[in-house]
Amino acid sequence: MPARGAFVVLEGLDRCGKTTQLSLLRSSLSSSSPPTPVKALNFPDRTTPIGTMINSYLKTAADMSDNAIHLLFSSNRWEAAPALLETLREGTTVVCDRYAFSGVAFTAAKNNGTCGYDWCKGPDVGLPRPDLVLFLTVSESVQEKRGDYGGERYETRELQRSVRGVFDRLRADDEGERPWKVVDADRSVEEVARDIEEAVREVEERVRGENPPIAKLWAEGSWD
């Protein structure tokens, strides 16, 4: 049995550059010598039936209660979990654009009395836990200058400010449990990519060396 792959998540506000960085990271890992087996994922995965409903909601073509859409986002991660586990177990590193942290941040940011911070965490408890969370920070002015900003439901200044606050709380609460690395994404694409690659190579090496069990998010125990 090969050592398992590492599970790396990129998180951040909208227009922080995650998607560009994920694609650069995947290319650099797979073209290194020897190549690192790597698979890229993104959430929400809009290609599944659940993802189609999420897409309609984000494009404001459909409305839903905050609680219902939260559970759909979480289901979209749970439906991907068996394949994610299998990929990691076969020794492939997974790099993932958004995960349960966005789930909590974007719903709790709405400050709706029925979906507070703890409620938001509930449905994602027990998902595979990442080995590294890269949190890309972006200033409001840079965020708003980047292309397409404002096209989807959550892309308003007020909500993004609130999301920023919840991400800070998640990071503080997870302190010591799992390594979060904050990356200043106001810098050039190349500078950001260099920091990300360095952090990922480090965690990759550690996971391949130690082959730790796949832990559970916000819960005790492991998947093995």
Ligand code: DGP
């Ligand atoms: P993206 O495809 O990365 O641009 O994400 C689409 C939007 O959905 C973005 O504004 C962030 C938001 N989002 C991502 N995951 C979740 C989630 O689990 N719950 C909620 N409420 N929003 C999410």
